[in-house]
Amino acid sequence: MFGTTLLLAMREIRRHLMRSFLTTLGIIIGVAAVITMVTLGRGVTADIEEQISSLGSNLYIVFPVQGERGQFRAFDEDDVTAVREQIAGVKAVAGQVDQNVTAIHNGQDWETKVEGVSNDFMDARGIDMDDGRRFTPAEEQAGSNVCIIGPTVLEEIFIPGQSPVGERMRLNNVSCQVIGVFATRGSVGGGGDDDNSVFMPLTNVQRRFTGNNNIGYMVISYDSAYDGDTMTNSLIDLLRERRVLLAGQANDFDIVDTAAINETVASTVGTLTIMVAAIAAISLVVGGVGIMNIMLVSVTERTREIGIRLAIGALAREVRMQFLTEAVVLCCFGGLVGILLGFLLSFSLSSALGFPFVFDPFINILSFVISALIGIMFGYFPARRASMLDPIEALRHE
Amino acid sequence: MSSGPIIELEGITKTFGTGAAAFQALKGVNMSIQRGDFVAVMGPSGSGKSTTMNILGCLDVPTTGKFRFLGTEVQSLNKDQRSLLRRRYLGFVFQGFNLLARTTAVENVELPLVYRGASKSERHASAMRALDRVGLAPWAHHTPAELSGGQQQRVAIARALVTDPEVLLADEPTGNLDSERSIEIMEFLGELNRQGITILMVTHEPEMADFAKTIVHFKDGLVERVENGNRVRHGKHEGVTA
Incomplete structure (x- = not known):
C-alpha cells in the first residue's frame, strides 16, 4: 500500500x-x-x-604592558629561565627581541627587522625551514653572526632562483652570513608582514642591536594535558613575584593563550x-x-x-x-x-x-x-x- | 449469504438542513430488493431517487429508518465502515463516467484494487480481465480523453466490475450518451445481470428502464408504485415490494 x-x-x-x-x-x-x-x-x-595555528598551538605569548605608573618593564633571560624551571607543564620557553633595520645585499636596501630568536622559538611558533639550516647550539651560545632570512627579504634583495645560503648580507652595520630561509608563516592580524624579517641568535641581537639584555616577549609552549587555568595562574604568580608587584597592583604584563583564542x-x-x-x-x-x-x-x-x-x-x-x-x-x-x-x-x-x-x-x-x-x-x-x-x-x- | 433480500429499506426518511430551512427529501421509504434483480429507479427530479441511491450506495445515511444491506444495519455504521462496505460489495457507475483524467484505462480500472491491497501484478491482471469483459482490452493504455463517451462508460463499468461486487449502482449511466451507445450499455448491463450481479439503476428515460426487471417509481419522497413481471425481455421477475 x-x-x-x-x-x-x-x-x-x-x-x-x-x-x-x-x-x-x-x-x-x-x-x-x-x-x-x-x-x-x-x-x-x-x-x-x-x-591562528600559524602562531603555534598550545602556546602562551607573554609580553609587557604599561604598568600603573606608565612604564614598560621588559623581561630578561632570567625570567625565561625561571619560567622554564618553575612552571609545571611547560615544554619550552623562548625569548624574542626585535628591532627595525635596513638590510643591504648586492647594493640593494630593504627596510626589515631583525629578530633575536632561538631554535626553541622556531619550534614553539612552528616555523619551518624552506632552505638551509637552523642555528647550531654553538651559534646560539656564542651569538654568531649568522642569519635566517624570511621569504619577503629573499624576494626583495636576493637574486631570484638562486639559493641565498652562504651569501653575506649587512643589517645596518652588522655583517652576517645567511644560513637559511624560513618558510612563510602568513600574516596574523595587525597588517604586519611576518615574512619580512631576519632571524639572528638572541644574544647577538641583544649585544649588537638593542644594546641591553631585554626580551620583547616570551613564547611558552605547554603540554595540553596540564590544566590551563592552573598553569596560567602559577605563571601570573611567578611573574608578579619576579617583578615585585604588590597585592592590589595590576599586572604589567599580558598573557595570550593561543588555544583560548582558537x-x-x-x-x-x-x-x-x-x-x-x-x-x-x-x-x-x-x-x-x-x-x-x-x-x-x-x-x-x-x-x-x-x-x-x-x-x-x-x-x-x-x-x-x-x-x-x-x-x-x-x-x-x-x-x-x-x-x-x-x-x-x-x-x-x-x-x-x-x-x-x-x-x-x-x-x-x-x-x-x-x-x-x-x-x-x-x-x-x-x-x-x-x-x-x-x-x-x-x-x-x- | 442468506437467501433473504439483499437490500431492505424500512421507513427511511432523510431531512436536509434544520429548522425552517429543513427539507424532507424522503418521507418513509420501504423497499426490499432480491439478489439478482435489475431495478430501475424512476421519478421526476426532487422525487427522492438520487437521495435513495446515495443511501443504497452507503454514501449517505438516513435520518431515520433502517437500511439493511446483506444483513448489516448500515445506518449505524461510521464513515470508514461504510467505505469498507463499498470497497467490498459495491460497484459504482456514474452519469459523468468519473474516470481519472490523464490516467490510462487500465490504471483507472486498477484503482479499486489499490485500496484492496492487491499486488501490482494481480491488479494489472484483474484490470485487464475486466477491460476484456467490456471489450476494451485493446484500449487499455489510452487515457479517457482518447476514448469516446461509450468507451469511457465501459471503462467505468470495468472499474465497477473489477472487484466482483454484489451490487452495481448505476446513476443515469446513459445520461451522457447518444441512443445507440445507450442501448449498447444497457444491453451490457442486462448481460451482467444475467451473470448474477444485482443492479440498481437511476434513470429518467423509460426506454432504458425497459431493460430492467423491476421499475420503482418515486414521487415526493415516497415510492409511488412498483412495476414488475412485465419485463418480457428478461423473463421471470423477482419481487420488489413496496
Whole structure:
C-alpha cells in the first residue's frame, strides 16, 4: 500500500512538473541557503583556525604592558629561565627581541627587522625551514653572526632562483652570513608582514642591536594535558613575584593563550553561523507555506478525484496519506535539489572567497530531514481537508 | 449469504438542513430488493431517487429508518465502515463516467484494487480481465480523453466490475450518451445481470428502464408504485415490494 501511495504521488508530481518545481522552489532555496551559510561558516572557521595555528598551538605569548605608573618593564633571560624551571607543564620557553633595520645585499636596501630568536622559538611558533639550516647550539651560545632570512627579504634583495645560503648580507652595520630561509608563516592580524624579517641568535641581537639584555616577549609552549587555568595562574604568580608587584597592583604584563583564542574565535564564528543559518531557515518555513498553498489548490482541483476514490471505498486515512505523501515527496525532492544547489554554491563561493571548502555531512542530512518534516507539517492540513470531503459533494464538484 | 433480500429499506426518511430551512427529501421509504434483480429507479427530479441511491450506495445515511444491506444495519455504521462496505460489495457507475483524467484505462480500472491491497501484478491482471469483459482490452493504455463517451462508460463499468461486487449502482449511466451507445450499455448491463450481479439503476428515460426487471417509481419522497413481471425481455421477475 505504501509503495502504491508513493507511486501515485510520483505520478501526480510528474503530471504537473512545472508546477511541482515552482512549488518546491521555496524549499530548494531555503535548503540551499542553510547549507551554503553553514558550509561557508565552517570554511571561515577553518581558515581562522589555520591562521591562528600559524602562531603555534598550545602556546602562551607573554609580553609587557604599561604598568600603573606608565612604564614598560621588559623581561630578561632570567625570567625565561625561571619560567622554564618553575612552571609545571611547560615544554619550552623562548625569548624574542626585535628591532627595525635596513638590510643591504648586492647594493640593494630593504627596510626589515631583525629578530633575536632561538631554535626553541622556531619550534614553539612552528616555523619551518624552506632552505638551509637552523642555528647550531654553538651559534646560539656564542651569538654568531649568522642569519635566517624570511621569504619577503629573499624576494626583495636576493637574486631570484638562486639559493641565498652562504651569501653575506649587512643589517645596518652588522655583517652576517645567511644560513637559511624560513618558510612563510602568513600574516596574523595587525597588517604586519611576518615574512619580512631576519632571524639572528638572541644574544647577538641583544649585544649588537638593542644594546641591553631585554626580551620583547616570551613564547611558552605547554603540554595540553596540564590544566590551563592552573598553569596560567602559577605563571601570573611567578611573574608578579619576579617583578615585585604588590597585592592590589595590576599586572604589567599580558598573557595570550593561543588555544583560548582558537576557542573564542571558533565559538564566535559558530554563533554567527547559527544565526545566519537560522535566518536562512526562515525561507524554509516560507517554502513550507508555499507547499501548503499549492496542496490546498490541488485538493480543490482534484475534489472529484477524491470523490471517486472515496466512493470506491478509500478510507479517510488513505486519502489523507495520499496527499500527505505527495507533499512530503515534493519537499524531499526540493530538499535534494537544494542540497545539490547548496553544494555548488558553497563550493564556488568558498573558492571565490579563498576559504577552505569544508563539507559537513551533518547539516546536509539535517536539511533533508527538516524539509521532509516541513512536508509533513504543511502537508497535513490540506491532506486532512481532502480526507474530510463528503463523497457525494465531491462527486458533484465541477 | 442468506437467501433473504439483499437490500431492505424500512421507513427511511432523510431531512436536509434544520429548522425552517429543513427539507424532507424522503418521507418513509420501504423497499426490499432480491439478489439478482435489475431495478430501475424512476421519478421526476426532487422525487427522492438520487437521495435513495446515495443511501443504497452507503454514501449517505438516513435520518431515520433502517437500511439493511446483506444483513448489516448500515445506518449505524461510521464513515470508514461504510467505505469498507463499498470497497467490498459495491460497484459504482456514474452519469459523468468519473474516470481519472490523464490516467490510462487500465490504471483507472486498477484503482479499486489499490485500496484492496492487491499486488501490482494481480491488479494489472484483474484490470485487464475486466477491460476484456467490456471489450476494451485493446484500449487499455489510452487515457479517457482518447476514448469516446461509450468507451469511457465501459471503462467505468470495468472499474465497477473489477472487484466482483454484489451490487452495481448505476446513476443515469446513459445520461451522457447518444441512443445507440445507450442501448449498447444497457444491453451490457442486462448481460451482467444475467451473470448474477444485482443492479440498481437511476434513470429518467423509460426506454432504458425497459431493460430492467423491476421499475420503482418515486414521487415526493415516497415510492409511488412498483412495476414488475412485465419485463418480457428478461423473463421471470423477482419481487420488489413496496
